[in-house]
Each structure stands twice: as C-alpha cells, then as structure tokens.
Amino acid sequence: MVASVIDGKKIANELHVEIRAKADALAASHGVVPGLAVVLVGEDPASAVYVRNKVKATAECGLKSFEFKLPAETSEAEVLGIVERLNKDPDVHGILVQLPLPKHIDSDKVLGLIDPDKDVDGFHPLNAGRLSVGLPGFVPCTPRGSAILIEKVQPDLSGLHAVVIGRSNIVGKPMAQLLLQKNATVTIAHSRTKDLPAVCRTADILVAAVGRPEMVKADWVKPGAIVIDVGINRITTPEGKGKLVGDVAYAECAEVAGAITPVPGGVGPMTIACLMLNTLDSAYRAAGATV
Numbered sequence: 192m193v194a195s196v197i198d199g200k201k202i203a204n205e206l207h208v209e210i211r212a213k214a215d216a217l218a219a220s221h222g223v224v225p226g227l228a229v230v231l232v233g234e235d236p237a238s239a240v241y242v243r244n245k246v247k248a249t250a251e252c253g254l255k256s257f258e259f260k261l262p263a264e265t266s267e268a269e270v271l272g273i274v275e276r277l278n279k280d281p282d283v284h285g286i287l288v289q290l291p292l293p294k295h296i297d298s299d300k301v302l303g304l305i306d307p308d309k310d311v312d313g314f315h316p317l318n319a320g321r322l323s324v325g326l327p328g329f330v331p332c333t334p335r336g337s338a339i340l341i342e343k344v345q346p347d348l349s350g351l352h353a354v355v356i357g358r359s360n361i362v363g364k365p366m367a368q369l370l371l372q373k374n375a376t377v378t379i380a381h382s383r384t385k386d387l388p389a390v391c392r393t394a395d396i397l398v399a400a401v402g403r404p405e406m407v408k409a410d411w412v413k414p415g416a417i418v419i420d421v422g423i424n425r426i427t428t429p430e431g432k433g434k435l436v437g438d439v440a441y442a443e444c445a446e447v448a449g450a451i452t453p454v455p456g457g458v459g460p461m462t463i464a465c466l467m468l469n470t471l472d473s474a475y476r477a478a479g480a481t482v
C-alpha cells in the first residue's frame with residue numbers, strides 16, 4: 192500500500208481563509224479585531240522560526256499581532272509583569288509564551304499566571320482540567336490541529352485503537368484526551384514503554400510526538416494505519432546540509448501506512464492555524480458575539 196499524503200499546509204491555508212472571513216465579520220459587527228500577543232525570551236533559532244510563522248499567519252487571517260522579543264537574561268519578574276499587563280489589555284485576546292523558557296524562569300509560574308480566558312495555547316492547568324473532564328475551554332493547538340487532520344481521513348474513530356507516543360503536557364497528554372473524547376481506544380506510550388514497535392503495530396492511528404528523528408520505522412506501522420508525525424527535528428545531512436525531519440521515517444512508512452503527514456507541511460502549519468482559531472474564538476467570546 193502507498194499512503195495518501197495528508198496535506199497539512201493546504202488544510203491550514205483553507206482554515207486561514209475561513210478565519211479571515213470570521214475576523215472581518217467581527218470587526219464589522221463589533222469593531223473588534225482579534226489580537227494575539229507572542230512573548231519570546233531568548234534567541235533559540237527554532238523558536239524564532241515558529242514566531243515568524245505565527246506573525247505571518249496573523250496577517251493572513253486579519254488578526255492583530257503583538258510581539259515581545261526579550262533578551263535571554265530577562266528576569267522572571269519582568270516576564271510575569273508583561274503577562275500581567277497583557278491579561279489586562281482589552282486589545283489582546285490571546286497570549287502565547289513561547290516554550291522552552293530560559294532555565295532561570297519557572298515556566299509553570301508563567302503559564303499559571305496567564306488569564307485562562309486568554310490562554311490560546313491551552314497550557315493553563317484550568318484548561319488542561321477542562322479538557323480532561325470534557326468541559327469547553329482552549330484545546331492545545333498541536334493536538335487540535337492533529338485531530339482535524341485525522342478527522343479528514345477518518346471521521347469516526349469509535350472502535351479504533353490509537354497509540355500516542357509521548358506524554359508531554361503540551362502534545363501527548365492532550366492528544367490522548369482528544370482521541371478518547373472521539374471514542375478511540377487510546378494507549379499512551381513513552382520512554383519506559385516495553386517493546387514500543389509491537390505496541391505501535393497494534394495502532395489504527397499512530398501519533399508520534401517524541402523529538403527523535405525518524406524513530407518510527409516501517410515495521411512499526413500496521414498496514415493501512417493513519418500516521419500523524421508531530422516531531423520537528425533539525426538534523427544535518429551527511430552532505431552537511433540542514434534539514435527538517437519528523438519522528439517518523441517518512442519514505443519507508445509511507446509504503447505501509449494508509450495515510451501519513453509529511454514534515455514539513457503536516458502538523459506544523461495546523462498548529463499555527465489552530466492558534467489563529469483559538470484567538471478568534473477568544474475574541475468572539477470577549478465581544479459577546481457568536482461565531
């Protein structure tokens with residue numbers, strides 16, 4: 192079997208068009224332009240790329256973007272102060288603090304201070320709790336985007352086995368919650384899982400969110416499975432060139448899977464589109480308008 196390629200970039204661009212129409216409608220009816228504030232502390236080159244992509248997407252979607260680029264030595268108190276100001280600013284409907292933060296800053300403290308009603312990343316414990324008990328709230332962007340891609344290929348997950356590799360609070364755990372909500376039978380695998388290849392082979396839906404370049408091999412994939420590659424790894428090729436690869440050995444797994452996401456052009460652009468969606472939702476709620 193040769194897998195169909197799930198074109199995240201195309202689906203994200205279609206979402207941008209829908210978001211733009213809804214943002215323009217809100218501006219016309221309520222005079223409100225959805226605003227997203229992105230806080231970047233330090234010079235991490237990968238983070239800088241993501242932030243650039245986010246700023247580009249806000250423009251495409253008709254959203255306002257507020258950028259805070261701070262030097263690596265910025266104190267925790269200063270970052271907390273900025274979050275407090277953004278919490279109070281009525282033009283800001285979404286606040287994203289780019290992770291990882293430098294070591295001298297306590298991420299839990301910063302994420303915990305973000306107003307849960309502006310927490311478009313969905314990382315605040317209140318929103319994590321809402322997702323886990325099935326209440327409405329902000330859903331983290333990467334799992335939300337991945338779930339949209341899965342739904343395009345397979346709208347009904349009941350009776351299917353989903354395996355999520357990775358148990359981080361920002362990807363693995365919320366991804367598993369979303370799949371469970373959609374009636375999949377969910378296994379969460381991690382670094383202590385025994386015989387990971389065998390566990391993966393039982394998956395109808397396999398989500399890799401590990402951070403290990405091309406770890407998932409063809410013989411880990413059940414024929415016909417949906418493979419969602421969340422990993423974003425920058426590697427140097429034997430020719431000395433920089434290259435972006437996922438957690439899945441794409442070429443060989445595409446021979447076995449039923450559908451697969453590429454890297455780049457898969458989950459990454461969907462993460463950004465869902466950040467725009469969450470910011471739009473937040474602005475509609477703040478304005479008392481219905482989407």
Ligand SMILES: NC(=O)C1=CN([C@@H]2O[C@H](COP(=O)(O)OP(=O)(O)OC[C@H]3O[C@@H](n4cnc5c(N)ncnc54)[C@H](OP(=O)(O)O)[C@@H]3O)[C@@H](O)[C@H]2O)C=CC1
Nearest residue numbers: 333357358359362381382400401402421422423458459462
């Ligand atoms: N496309 C996108 O938009 C996004 C992509 N990413 C990418 O997704 C990947 C994961 O990110 P994130 O969740 O933040 O990463 P974390 O490092 O927080 O979590 C990685 C998870 O993978 C598990 N793991 C590590 N090694 C192995 C192994 N050999 N076998 C099985 N499990 C293993 C860890 O297990 P344990 O808990 O036991 O340590 C952990 O649960 C990264 O490549 C990141 O760059 C992240 C966010 C968004």
Ligand SMILES: Nc1nc(=O)c2c([nH]1)NC[C@@H]1CN(c3ccc(C(=O)N[C@@H](CCC(=O)O)C(=O)O)cc3)C=[N+]21
Nearest residue numbers: 240241244288289290291312423455456457459460462
């Ligand atoms: N508070 C916070 N929220 C996040 O959502 C968050 C974060 N911190 N820290 C880092 C990770 C990673 N992440 C990505 C976003 C876009 C792409 C993306 O645009 N990827 C493109 C290519 C990018 C490139 O060329 O480098 C693609 O896959 O096609 C990837 C990864 C969000 N994260």
